[in-house]
Amino acid sequence: MKPQPVALVTGATSGIGEATAHRLQAQNYLVFAVGRNPSALDALRSQGFQARTLDVTDEPAVTELVDEINTDHGGVDVLVNSAGFPLRGPLEQVALNDLRSLFETHVVGPLQLSQAVLPGMRARRTGIIVNIGSTGGRFTSPGAGAYHVSKYGLEALSLALRAELMPFGVRVVLIDPTGVRTRFVEAQLEETRSYANDDPYGEFKRRYDEAALALTKTPGVMVDADTVARFVMRVVKAKNPKPRYIVGLSGHATILAQTLLTDRMWERITLSRLAPR
Template identity: 65%
Template sequence: MGCGGRTNSHMARDSWPVSTRPVALVTGATAGIGEAIARRLQSRDHEVIATGRNEQALDALRARGLCARNLDVTDHGAVAALVEEIDTRFGGVDVLVNNAGLGFASPLEQAAMGDLRRILETNVVAMLNLCQTVLPGMRSRRAGTIVNIGSTGGRFTTPGAGAYHISKYGVEALSDALRAEVERFGVRVILIEPTGVRTTFAQSQLGATPIDEGDDPYGEFKRRYAEITAELAKTPLVSVSADKVARVVVRAIEAKRPRARYVVGMSGKASVIAHCLLTDRMWDRVLLKRLNPTS
């Protein structure tokens, strides 16, 4: 059983059941990958605290028996309060799945600094803050698993989504450094790198700025980027389902000796290999073949 019925968006502590099951905190769990992970962990007998900001989706999670909480991961005070609640009621977070994230597409020349800060705050800073918040408890128990949902976009860069790639490269560095630092405390850090995922998240990548081909020097480029991204998001061979990513996450959590990183999706694996084999000039030429109006 999970939290059961919802009393309000800030449920009282004593409405949470005492549980001896592993406790998993999953961010960005109201849709897509996060929702699939939360449901799979629940089916694997975890006590799941699923967080997000869509109240209707949170209600649906509660109806399935999950503890669902409204949480803005960039609100560090709210994060600290939630983890304190979990520590008090359940004895701590055993598994943290950092899934919450934002997409963003724009030529870097036109990327507003406010948008860049928002992307970095959500995709990188909030992730590190969540890690810092659960780590004292994990260190004291000398056990715990942190799963960071990154992207193959942290291994290579495509034009048109530079700000997003900057954030995902940050997730790579965060995960690699943290893994080495906390291993001696019995805490495992696992990085999941999906290729394109067939969710509504892909739609958020289709352009952050209006496309005006008349006055916009990047107008044609952005139009082609939006078309190609929409096409790829619907192509089974170059994208994966949210549930496939969730299966890999659960397998990694349950592994006795998980790998440091898991690339999910054949197209993602092929792209990572190609990026290693091609020169920078060759890589750029391949990417710009359909994007560049003069190519």
């Protein structure tokens, strides 16, 4: 029997990943907290984490880390795929390399990490993979199309992978938070941006920035990272968790509205937020 269960958390240098790593450590997991921010990794290391530099899109590095965990600690019991980043802007102007990077991080990376840990989980007939998605994987709105597209991809990945792994005793769960209040997100939204006069989307972008910032200041719209981390722990402890969960009252309300409204009505509502004032 393993002396201590092992968790591997990506995106652990901030936000949901960092909060989840702390929650898992408090429950006596040996936590491999990985990310790309050197100073944040140093801080995690000083707090007793197995903090490692890892780019989730680097296939050889992922394989090397999981091989090390398998050899030294008997394998990964909990994988939390939390690495990610936002990407906003009209789809016509999205740089394709940025879109590829988004897909590599939000879709290919989680699958790659899952493929790396799954042989051990299947052999032990136990384990859980938690993918941190977004309510943005269940609806779309103008101005963040690339992000929505990648999160829709993670939804499909999670649901298909879950069905395939059920016979092996491995659980896959998708957690879809509403907007999450983190230092990174707040800094991005509060940043003053200027747009060229000849940019055909200039006015649209200004209205998008204003609407997004206003939403963050509306009570009840966003949740903090630890709220999501507590939900991750609830899922990890559950004997038979559901395929996916929404975290945050505003997320539940948005998904319900999107379900009840026609596509044309939903379109009008999303565009109304961006109407000139």
